[in-house]
Amino acid sequence: MPSNISSSPLIEIQNLRKVYQTPAGDFTAVNNIDLEVQRGEFVAIIGKSGSGKSTFINMITGIDRPTSGEIIIDGAPVHSYNESQMAAWRGKNLGIVFQFFQLFPTLTLLENVIFPMELNNLYTKNERKERAMALLEKVEMTQQAYKLPSAVSGGQQQRVAIARALANDPPLIVADEPTGNLDSKTATKIFSLFEDLVASGKTILMVTHDSDLARRVNRTVLISDGEVVNEYLVRALSKLNQDQLVEIARHVKPQTFPSGANIIREGEVGDKFYILLDGKTDVYIKEPGGSELVVNQLERGQYFGEMALLGNGIRTATVKASAEGPVSVVALDNEAFNRLIADSRTLREELTSIIEKRNIYNQLQAISSFNQITLAEILKQMKPIQYESEHEIIKQGDVGKTFYLLLDGQVDILVKNEHGEEVRVNQLSKGAYFGEMAMMGDKRRQATVRVSKGKFAKVIELTAEEFEKLTESSAEFKTHVQKVAGVRKKEIEGSSKRKVRK
Template identity: 50%
Template sequence: MSVILKNVHKSYESESGVHPVLKGIDLTIQPGEFVAIIGKSGSGKSTLLNMITGIDRPTTGSVRVNDTDLHSLPPRKLAPWRGRQIGVIFQFFQLLPTLSLLENVMLPMDFCGMYAPRERLQRAMGLLEQVQMAEHAHKMPSAVSGGQQQRVAIARALANDPPIIVADEPTGSLDSKTADSVFTLFRHLVERGKTVIMVTHDNDLAHQVQRTVVVVDGEIVNEYVMQAFPHLDAEQLGHLHSRLERVFVPAGSMIIQEGDEADRAYIIVSGEADVLIHQGFGEDRVVNRLEPGQYFGEIALIHGSRRTASVRAREDMELLAFGKEELSGLLNRSTMTVEEMNQEVRERLAQLATMKQAVMK
């Protein structure tokens, strides 16, 4: 079941005026993906989750889950739809304190009229067994630990066998060992074909999923920025994201020229480019090809030297450009990125030197 958000804006009104929270979100999540949504407090990540679950509606834009347009679904139909299609897991569990753990798991089945009454008890016990909580089935939520309550909350989210599981900071109030066990449960769900969408503040967990979406000030950081600089955390990515300039280059155009002074480096968003070195006699030789998610032009910026090679667009391209100031800020914020970029520079310079020697022969 796919999730598609197109140009989603969400604003809230208060006495002090209108406050935009989401600003033109475009996001597609494919069936069976394990996606983490990260960002600082107030960035809009929980509001984004509320758009996906239909708990809140966009001010403008569209939200489509499989064949259902949530933004146009009547309120009376929304809750039953959600109960069947999406399992929601909250940070603080939200188990009903007056019901046993078993009854909490059975509740979504009762609410949506799913399964025959005699099947519900059997199914709920089976789900508690999956999360290793069957022996506590008849206890009240207050009688078990926070980690155990979260396991029951996961079982409850699975009660109606929904194709999508949405979790809002599911490990935020757990110790690291319990958080790891909950995360392992999510991975098993993905292996069974479920789509899992998880809001988290834990960068380590976020880097273990198939895909990470970073939200900064109500906008999604381009995925190719994260691919180019995988060691940056949400705050560092947000700092870089706010300073990038979008550039469109037509096919055949020279983006940088060997021997020129360097002013910017680039991240490729779409299209491919050729790296060329000059052979003499007015000819250039292609020595490498660059694809989306790669960056180039950083060597001369780092060393304060002239361009060591040319780069030409093979097709129409979209790039994100950043200058020396942004690069310095990037390197100051991430030791891992410094090490990675220095290694990349060494490898590229060695490759260029080898190619130039071959050309001279």
């Protein structure tokens, strides 16, 4: 066996077709599906009744035969096997979990788990029992081992069915609606078992109608009319239901942009929403001098262009196909996009959240080039805070434990003069930051920061630890902050004798 077999996909499917002959003519159930599944992946197969997903799974398990195409599993060309070859291969390489458990009613739970080992002549008699008990322990069913299936609940029967599927230690588990006959609480427990199996190295294909469970797996494959809907379209719009995804897939066609080509330009009117299907794009914003600064890179399964459609209609950044190669995208026009978010409140909420995070990301990258992983980690759970007119954000003399980035709005920087009167020494707007002086040695706040009268201020707040991570990730940012802090210190020192203007 080649030494690189462990790094190759476990499942390779090419041009898979299944055509049934009916009195009304040929019916194509599966049409030219191409798919790869890597080792250790947890993949959900979803689709409406009649979509072709059951036929697709049946061809993988050998229950049905393809009309044409290839199915290679762990190096084995299973599409070419006859019935006896398929049965022998399946017994050692594939575990199947059914919706209705399919346990033998006259065998005990222990005997049900032993049965596949006996059928395939694996292990000695003593080893079979030891292994079966170990598997029942894995699914927390050892105390029920000698009971018949009828004596335990549906959820417990499914646990035993999973143990049976693992009996011969197959690399691949196929689960056909494994939670479809269970209540939600039991279904969650069964799903957790699958997650544990994937963590231990198993590969799982799970057919499911449960959209919530489908979102928790590594990948979701949506089948419609016998074809796979582009995975990266599904990933980008994971908040949509199957009908919405299929509807979009039917009405959009991929566009290709060569390396370096502009897809959208900063300052232009935005009338489309883009989903990246293949390749990478670079995001640029203009610096004060007019030069372009790269602030982000997007990969397949991500989207862009939503900021103009949900905002004032003007593009806030330029997006170009990366120098690494061409990109493939699909575009939704304004009308289709608005219809989409009107039908999906969760998608609108997600887009709004993404816009906030991208604004923060772009503003920070405009100040300095940060380590993208560090920046993404810090911003992951961060939510903007909005303060209204004349709200006091920090107060002179207080101990400072936070650093602020001003996303939008306007704030006044105020200090008390020698007469105890407040004097405004500066005014900050979108893209500025404050609170850095207390982070860099002066533990107490050297000034008060208050939202300007008649204005608002939207900020994000970083802890001292998060601020330190940022400065450590970028020497340029650290230098920038030190320089700004030095200028502000001089402003504050010069204000002590300044009088309040009447």
